[in-house]
Amino acid sequence: xxxxTALEVQKRNKQRxxxxxxxxxxFGISLIEAAKLRKGQVLSEAEIAALRGEDAVLQxxxxxxxxxxxxxRSAQEVRRNxxxxxxxxxxxxxxxxxxTAMGYVDDDAFARxxxxxxGEFKPLSKKALxxxxxxxxxxxxxxxxxxxxxxxxEQAYKAAQSQTRKxxxxxxxxxxxxxxxxxxxxxxxxSTTREVVDRLCDELxxxxxxxxxxxxTDDEE
Numbered sequence: 001x002x003x004x005t006a007l008e009v010q011k012r013n014k015q016r017x018x019x020x021x022x023x024x025x026x027f028g029i030s031l032i033e034a035a036k037l038r039k040g041q042v043l044s045e046a047e048i049a050a051l052r053g054e055d056a057v058l059q060x061x062x063x064x065x066x067x068x069x070x071x072x073r074s075a076q077e078v079r080r081n082x083x084x085x086x087x088x089x090x091x092x093x094x095x096x097x098x099x100t101a102m103g104y105v106d107d108d109a110f111a112r113x114x115x116x117x118x119g120e121f122k123p124l125s126k127k128a129l130x131x132x133x134x135x136x137x138x139x140x141x142x143x144x145x146x147x148x149x150x151x152x153x154e155q156a157y158k159a160a161q162s163q164t165r166k167x168x169x170x171x172x173x174x175x176x177x178x179x180x181x182x183x184x185x186x187x188x189x190x191s192t193t194r195e196v197v198d199r200l201c202d203e204l205x206x207x208x209x210x211x212x213x214x215x216x217t218d219d220e221e
Contacts, residue, residue: 002026002048004041007034021048029055053091060087060095065104072110075100076137111138111146119150123159126152128187156188156196164204172201172212 006020010028017034019026021043029051043051060082067073067081075096082092099105111133118124124132126147133143163182167175176197183193204211 001042001044004037004039004043007037007039019051027052027055030058033058053094056087056091057094057098060091061098064095064099068099068104072113073105074107074110074133074136074138075105078105079137107138107142108145110136111142115146115150119155119158123155123162123186125155125187125189125192126150131187152188153192153195156183156186156192157199159183159186159188160196160200164200168211170212175212176201 002021004019004021005023006018008018008020009031010016010018015031016028017031019029019034019037026048033051033054063085064078064082067078073081078096078099079092082095083089087095096105114133114136115129118129118132129147129150130143133146134140160179160183163179167178170178179197179200180193183196184190188196
């Protein structure tokens with residue numbers, strides 16, 4: 001047991017309070033938790049342990065919130081980030097439970113965000129997206145749902161369009177070869193790649209018959 005002898009707001013962080021028990025510094029707590037206490041209050045060992053534990057969870061939540069401020073994260077990404085800060089597993093799990101309840105961590109929403117973001121800025125195949133999401137600790141069932149409505153051919157077409165300017169002065173054969181290699185690096189299958197390359201080549205030539213340098217013989221695959 002111990003008696004609270006002082007509660008002092010920290011100079012460097014006005015949201016934290018130093019707790020003194022029996023005239024000795026015990027530990028820091030949040031301003032919100034400190035508001036529940038008073039000088040002269042007697043605390044049992046269990047109450048002191050509960051205060052320590054609650055403060056540890058709140059600090060983990062604060063650190064995770066900062067990590068989440070840059071972009072959405074999967075639960076496993078948050079778990080790994082907190083573990084790197086040497087936080088105990090039980091504190092990490094308690095913080096994740098709280099963050100999930102508040103809606104800050106949601107693997108379903110994260111998987112949808114990731115697929116949509118990739119579709120807009122770096123279109124990938126379902127296979128490649130699945131790999132990325134699994135690396136982030138997202139469950140297979142969640143990945144399946146997030147990718148269910150994804151049109152892989154359209155994703156490949158968007159990815160291919162981003163390369164047309166870079167490949168413009170190539171003859172048709174080299175254009176096809178380089179574009180196909182690019183799409184396959186993005187994880188698209190041979191059949192999808194061929195379909196998209198055919199489609200894009202036909203569209204480019206229909207729009208501009210001189211798009212390709214036709215000096216080199218063009219043997220179709």
